[in-house]
Amino acid sequence: SKYGYVKRFEADDAVLPECWIVVRLDGKGFTKFTAAHGLAKPSDERALSLMDRAAQEVMHEFRDIRIAFGESDEYSFVFHKHTALYGRRASKLLSLVVSLFTAAYVRFWPHCLPDTELQQTPCFDARAVCYPNNKTLRDYLAWRQADTHINTQYNTCYWALVNSGKSGKEAQEYLKGTQTAFKNELLYREFKINYNELPARFRKGSVVFWKPPTSLDPSSRSQKHALMVQHEDIIKDAFWEQYPHILS
Amino acid sequence: SKYGYVKRFEADDAVLPECWIVVRLDGKGFTKFTAAHGLAKPSDERALSLMDRAAQEVMHEFRDIRIAFGESDEYSFVFHKHTALYGRRASKLLSLVVSLFTAAYVRFWPHCLPDTELQQTPCFDARAVCYPNNKTLRDYLAWRQADTHINTQYNTCYWALVNSGKSGKEAQEYLKGTQTAFKNELLYREFKINYNELPARFRKGSVVFWKPPTSLDPSSRSQKHALMVQHEDIIKDAFWEQYPHILS
Amino acid sequence: SKYGYVKRFEADDAVLPECWIVVRLDGKGFTKFTAAHGLAKPSDERALSLMDRAAQEVMHEFRDIRIAFGESDEYSFVFHKHTALYGRRASKLLSLVVSLFTAAYVRFWPHCLPDTELQQTPCFDARAVCYPNNKTLRDYLAWRQADTHINTQYNTCYWALVNSGKSGKEAQEYLKGTQTAFKNELLYREFKINYNELPARFRKGSVVFWKPPTSLDPSSRSQKHALMVQHEDIIKDAFWEQYPHILS
Amino acid sequence: SKYGYVKRFEADDAVLPECWIVVRLDGKGFTKFTAAHGLAKPSDERALSLMDRAAQEVMHEFRDIRIAFGESDEYSFVFHKHTALYGRRASKLLSLVVSLFTAAYVRFWPHCLPDTELQQTPCFDARAVCYPNNKTLRDYLAWRQADTHINTQYNTCYWALVNSGKSGKEAQEYLKGTQTAFKNELLYREFKINYNELPARFRKGSVVFWKPPTSLDPSSRSQKHALMVQHEDIIKDAFWEQYPHILS
Ligand SMILES: Nc1nc2c(ncn2[C@H]2C[C@H](O)[C@@H](COP(=O)(O)OP(=O)(O)OP(=O)(O)O)O2)c(=O)[nH]1
Ligand SMILES: Nc1nc2c(ncn2[C@H]2C[C@H](O)[C@@H](COP(=O)(O)OP(=O)(O)OP(=O)(O)O)O2)c(=O)[nH]1
Ligand SMILES: Nc1nc2c(ncn2[C@H]2C[C@H](O)[C@@H](COP(=O)(O)OP(=O)(O)OP(=O)(O)O)O2)c(=O)[nH]1
Ligand SMILES: Nc1nc2c(ncn2[C@H]2C[C@H](O)[C@@H](COP(=O)(O)OP(=O)(O)OP(=O)(O)O)O2)c(=O)[nH]1
Ligand SMILES: O=P(O)(O)OP(=O)(O)OP(=O)(O)O
Ligand SMILES: O=P(O)(O)OP(=O)(O)OP(=O)(O)O
Ligand SMILES: O=P(O)(O)OP(=O)(O)OP(=O)(O)O
Ligand SMILES: O=P(O)(O)OP(=O)(O)OP(=O)(O)O
Ligand SMILES: [Mg+2]
Ligand SMILES: [Mg+2]
Ligand SMILES: [Mg+2]
Ligand SMILES: [Mg+2]
Ligand SMILES: [Mg+2]
Ligand SMILES: [Mg+2]
Ligand SMILES: [Mg+2]
Ligand SMILES: [Mg+2]
Ligand SMILES: [Mg+2]
Ligand SMILES: [Mg+2]
Ligand SMILES: [Mg+2]
Ligand SMILES: [Mg+2]
Numbered sequence: 001s002k003y004g005y006v007k008r009f010e011a012d013d014a015v016l017p018e019c020w021i022v023v024r025l026d027g028k029g030f031t032k033f034t035a036a037h038g039l040a041k042p043s044d045e046r047a048l049s050l051m052d053r054a055a056q057e058v059m060h061e062f063r064d065i066r067i068a069f070g071e072s073d074e075y076s077f078v079f080h081k082h083t084a085l086y087g088r089r090a091s092k093l094l095s096l097v098v099s100l101f102t103a104a105y106v107r108f109w110p111h112c113l114p115d116t117e118l119q120q121t122p123c124f125d126a127r128a129v130c131y132p133n134n135k136t137l138r139d140y141l142a143w144r145q146a147d148t149h150i151n152t153q154y155n156t157c158y159w160a161l162v163n164s165g166k167s168g169k170e171a172q173e174y175l176k177g178t179q180t181a182f183k184n185e186l187l188y189r190e191f192k193i194n195y196n197e198l199p200a201r202f203r204k205g206s207v208v209f210w211k212p213p214t215s216l217d218p219s220s221r222s223q224k225h226a227l228m229v230q231h232e233d234i235i236k237d238a239f240w241e242q243y244p245h246i247l248s
Numbered sequence: 249s250k251y252g253y254v255k256r257f258e259a260d261d262a263v264l265p266e267c268w269i270v271v272r273l274d275g276k277g278f279t280k281f282t283a284a285h286g287l288a289k290p291s292d293e294r295a296l297s298l299m300d301r302a303a304q305e306v307m308h309e310f311r312d313i314r315i316a317f318g319e320s321d322e323y324s325f326v327f328h329k330h331t332a333l334y335g336r337r338a339s340k341l342l343s344l345v346v347s348l349f350t351a352a353y354v355r356f357w358p359h360c361l362p363d364t365e366l367q368q369t370p371c372f373d374a375r376a377v378c379y380p381n382n383k384t385l386r387d388y389l390a391w392r393q394a395d396t397h398i399n400t401q402y403n404t405c406y407w408a409l410v411n412s413g414k415s416g417k418e419a420q421e422y423l424k425g426t427q428t429a430f431k432n433e434l435l436y437r438e439f440k441i442n443y444n445e446l447p448a449r450f451r452k453g454s455v456v457f458w459k460p461p462t463s464l465d466p467s468s469r470s471q472k473h474a475l476m477v478q479h480e481d482i483i484k485d486a487f488w489e490q491y492p493h494i495l496s
Numbered sequence: 497s498k499y500g501y502v503k504r505f506e507a508d509d510a511v512l513p514e515c516w517i518v519v520r521l522d523g524k525g526f527t528k529f530t531a532a533h534g535l536a537k538p539s540d541e542r543a544l545s546l547m548d549r550a551a552q553e554v555m556h557e558f559r560d561i562r563i564a565f566g567e568s569d570e571y572s573f574v575f576h577k578h579t580a581l582y583g584r585r586a587s588k589l590l591s592l593v594v595s596l597f598t599a600a601y602v603r604f605w606p607h608c609l610p611d612t613e614l615q616q617t618p619c620f621d622a623r624a625v626c627y628p629n630n631k632t633l634r635d636y637l638a639w640r641q642a643d644t645h646i647n648t649q650y651n652t653c654y655w656a657l658v659n660s661g662k663s664g665k666e667a668q669e670y671l672k673g674t675q676t677a678f679k680n681e682l683l684y685r686e687f688k689i690n691y692n693e694l695p696a697r698f699r700k701g702s703v704v705f706w707k708p709p710t711s712l713d714p715s716s717r718s719q720k721h722a723l724m725v726q727h728e729d730i731i732k733d734a735f736w737e738q739y740p741h742i743l744s
Numbered sequence: 745s746k747y748g749y750v751k752r753f754e755a756d757d758a759v760l761p762e763c764w765i766v767v768r769l770d771g772k773g774f775t776k777f778t779a780a781h782g783l784a785k786p787s788d789e790r791a792l793s794l795m796d797r798a799a800q801e802v803m804h805e806f807r808d809i810r811i812a813f814g815e816s817d818e819y820s821f822v823f824h825k826h827t828a829l830y831g832r833r834a835s836k837l838l839s840l841v842v843s844l845f846t847a848a849y850v851r852f853w854p855h856c857l858p859d860t861e862l863q864q865t866p867c868f869d870a871r872a873v874c875y876p877n878n879k880t881l882r883d884y885l886a887w888r889q890a891d892t893h894i895n896t897q898y899n900t901c902y903w904a905l906v907n908s909g910k911s912g913k914e915a916q917e918y919l920k921g922t923q924t925a926f927k928n929e930l931l932y933r934e935f936k937i938n939y940n941e942l943p944a945r946f947r948k949g950s951v952v953f954w955k956p957p958t959s960l961d962p963s964s965r966s967q968k969h970a971l972m973v974q975h976e977d978i979i980k981d982a983f984w985e986q987y988p989h990i991l992s
Contacts, residue, residue, distance in 0.1 A: 009512060099374070636747070
């Protein structure tokens with residue numbers, strides 16, 4: 001048609017070959033959204049499980065995703081560096097991931113939070129970021145998991161203080177500039193909370209990846225479709241040594 | 249943290265100032281999705297209404313969207329050329345639009361298709377495209393609406409033929425290379441379908457925009473929040489002369 | 497060959513259709529370069545003529561350039577918004593312009609500065625910038641010409657003060673925060689310099705464009721090849737009304 | 745100034761961190777340019793030396809360039825993957841490299857081709873390409889050097905045939921689809937040319953890099969400033985094993 005020329009205004013946004021492609025999504029205004037739905041503070045097992053559920057839906061659909069990491073209102077999906085999906089077009093990848101994730105989040109909300117009616121339409125932003133090698137990719141994932149620890153520890157202290165009568169401002173002042181050891185101490189002494197006994201999901205976030213092929217039956221159908229959801233450390237080498245297939 | 253440097257790998261994707269920004273989304277694999285849910289062929293009033301419903305949710309949230317156009321499994325949203333939303337970052341805009349749209353699509357599915365259970369998780373791709381002036385923007389919208397007409401007319405013929413006993417292949421062969429007049433004629437003579445009496449929603453798609461301010465009460469709160477959903481021609485000048493506020 | 501795949505790492509950098517494309521180049525370290533060659537301060541007629549000469553070489557080669565503006569060690573070239581040259585690839589356009597300009601600058605140096613031997617290899621950076629409409633393009637050119645005035649006026653004062661015995665620092669202090677009127681006044685009272693009588697090239701920069709077609713012989717070969725080099729105001733409308741062919 | 749807003753139209757074109765940045769430049773229309781200056785066919789020692797001379801000028805100025813490779817009318821410059829020069833902005837890097845190269849090419853033309861007057865203003869295009877790891881970077885360089893061999897062998901045959909009386913078209917037909925061995929054979933039998941005895945510069949191109957630090961005096965000033973210009977194989981591992989400092 002005479003209007004078809006407008007298609008030429010679409011820019012090519014294919015990302016550099018041979019780089020890991022991370023799509024990170026993050027809930028828009030989830031400070032309000034979680035409050036409006038009365039979620040447990042600072043971390044709500046059901047809401048986090050829903051995030052993990054949605055992430056699995058994404059991984060089942062896009063098989064070039066090798067690993068995903070989730071915490072709080074965000075999730076990161078790592079496409080294999082050799083993926084040719086949609087010609088590696090950034091907007092295709094990020095839009096499809098965030099759209100499917102969101103759809104699953106809304107669809108499975110009643111499964112994970114059966115007693116809480118969805119009152120607002122949630123949404124997530126997303127971006128695609130390129131990492132040119134394993135080191136930077138692992139540092140990316142370490143960045144997110146270190147963030148999980150920092151936020152969970154801080155927020156646990158914060159809400160413990162607030163629940164014990166302090167104002168939000170006072171709690172903030174009290175925690176300002178304090179170190180990890182101090183906060184652990186505080187939790188233990190004042191609130192009898194052993195930080196290391198909090199659910200691993202809160203402290204470590206969620207790591208989702210495909211089960212490694214076993215030597216017994218590397219082609220078994222079932223295991224190919226088995227996703228692992230773990231709450232382990234992915235900063236140290238151990239995890240990557242145990243599951244070398246993820247980055248291979 | 250020592251990992252924070254990975255943030256620097258995020259590229260700046262702000263789009264050129266003073267250009268209209270179109271975010272177009274399109275259902276992934278909706279040929280299968282619509283078939284799996286037994287939607288009316290070629291156009292399903294309920295499914296299209298759900299698309300319109302989701303579009304309104306998006307426009308209520310992002311007030312810099314001046315007009316949206318939907319047809320089939322796609323929707324285009326036009327951000328005002330002067331929008332400063334999220335620093336005009338392409339991935340922010342397209343991801344939030346597609347995510348909110350998808351969330352609303354799933355959330356309001358039971359309202360629009362109460363008798364049809366959602367059996368798969370739907371998702372949409374999205375892209376952001378820049379148009380530097382009113383002419384190219386209008387040509388963009390004309391491109392989509394011309395497409396609506398072409399597809400609806402073709403598909404109406406196709407399904408009429410198939411429903412009358414032809415195979416898909418035969419129907420395709422029969423219609424190959426035929427003109428608009430021939431197809432109208434065919435519908436009328438063979439199937440007693442007056443193309444122009446099909447629902448305007450099928451023939452023209454859906455145009456969504458904010459009600460223009462009235463001279464009586466330009467600041468009235470209610471009208472500011474009033475969205476119009478029309479199925480009118482937006483190719484000719486008349487529409488744009490009637491609603492000059494859209495592009496102003 | 498087995499290595500040919502590396503070509504795929506080249507990104508597509510075509511710029512948005514229907515936008516004016518400005519390639520601006522600027523001398524690298526010309527503070528030192530001009531000093532090393534003992535050029536007249538603050539403006540050297542010969543050096544500026546050489547810049548204009550190089551600009552003409554560029555315009556003769558790339559006929560889609562409609563207008564160019566030069567001042568100090570910089571030059572801006574405006575490709576017509578409809579140019580299809582090299583598929584509008586940004587790096588092709590900017591590299592060829594800056595390379596040809598530089599080559600001409602070195603080649604014609606002895607013509608314009610016959611008494612000054614070239615002692616260093618000069619070079620220029622370059623960038624391509626898109627302007628989506630006439631207003632922003634004209635504002636771009638106005639930005640550069642306003643800059644010419646501000647710099648020339650300031651530098652004329654500065655060097656007059658320095659030549660009269662002040663140190664660089666003192667001159668700077670003296671001029672800090674002063675207005676246009678004050679500087680004109682200073683030049684006139686202290687140094688008997690009437691700013692408006694300085695060469696127009698210094699005050700207005702250089703505007704280069706193709707001679708407009710005459711009604712007498714619009715297809716005459718000679719005039720097609722005639723470049724105008726002027727030192728007129730291009731901020732006000734008059735220039736653009738006189739030469740409507742430039743942006744048409 | 746009120747026009748300063750136009751600066752915001754400049755897009756950020758910083759390239760991905762941790763990637764090797766290759767700037768490749770190539771003579772515009774050098775088929776004509778070399779013919780117009782009567783250069784030796786297919787390869788002119790003086791013209792190639794001038795290219796090498798210009799490349800050295802570039803490397804002396806931009807110290808983050810680790811290696812350069814030249815052949816025919818092109819040169820590739822490899823910036824270290826960690827370079828922070830100009831914030832890794834692609835247009836800054838490519839424009840400065842191509843501009844300085846061109847300036848040197850014109851400036852030193854009389855030194856390398858003293859008997860041939862420069863009759864046209866030469867120019868080069870340039871592009872910046874990212875390579876995310878050593879393998880792809882080495883494959884890039886191998887791609888260019890393999891090209892050198894293919895072109896030089898072909899062109900040597902072609903011109904030998906043409907000089908022996910064949911028309912250009914006949915020579916082309918004759919060589920079409922032939923293998924390396926056949927061409928070597930042809931050169932040897934028909935023209936007594938031992939391909940392997942052609943100057944290495946023609947067969948291998950030029951490799952320019954900094955002399956490695958010696959164990960004796962790693963900080964010696966002189967050696968730091970010593971550029972090597974070689975015509976060795978850079979496809980096989982030997983070169984890289986001999987000079988590990990280049991990619992380190
Ligand atoms: N109560 C509760 N809040 C949570 C939970 N997970 C996340 N949140 C809240 C804590 C933070 O306020 C917020 C996530 O922080 P963000 O930096 O993403 O902020 P927010 O989403 O409000 O704004 P944004 O639109 O992302 O800029 O979500 C949870 O499990 N329970
Ligand atoms: N039955 C029915 N089908 C519809 C309706 N609206 C859209 N569709 C179908 C018709 C087309 O097969 C499909 C839209 O065409 P597309 O080109 O977007 O193809 P599809 O979504 O299958 O693939 P894609 O992932 O977009 O490349 O959706 C509807 O109202 N009723
Ligand atoms: N003496 C003299 N100097 C001039 C003339 N034209 C330009 N210049 C000098 C004045 C400035 O110091 C310099 C241009 O300013 P820039 O902002 O471009 O600085 P420069 O080139 O030193 O650094 P750059 O590499 O562009 O960041 O060139 C001239 O005609 N005569
Ligand atoms: N006689 C002669 N010709 C050479 C020499 N080095 C390069 N050339 C010529 C051979 C080719 O025709 C041309 C380089 O090929 P290109 O593919 O770069 O073509 P050209 O520069 O004509 O077009 P372009 O603007 O790069 O697309 O330069 C030389 O040493 N002697
Ligand atoms: O999806 P199509 O076939 O309508 O055409 P497109 O959307 O332009 O293609 P793509 O989705 O691959 O950009
Ligand atoms: O959203 P924040 O504050 O965690 O940080 P960010 O996601 O890097 O910021 P933005 O969403 O604006 O890219
Ligand atoms: O110029 P060619 O033909 O060697 O190939 P290219 O350089 O990849 O093509 P272009 O200059 O158009 O990018
Ligand atoms: O070079 P300046 O200081 O005039 O300003 P700029 O050219 O916008 O800065 P840069 O050369 O770093 O883009
Ligand atoms: Mg954010
Ligand atoms: Mg959030
Ligand atoms: Mg968050
Ligand atoms: Mg599509
Ligand atoms: Mg679709
Ligand atoms: Mg579609
Ligand atoms: Mg600058
Ligand atoms: Mg400069
Ligand atoms: Mg300057
Ligand atoms: Mg080329
Ligand atoms: Mg060439
Ligand atoms: Mg070449």
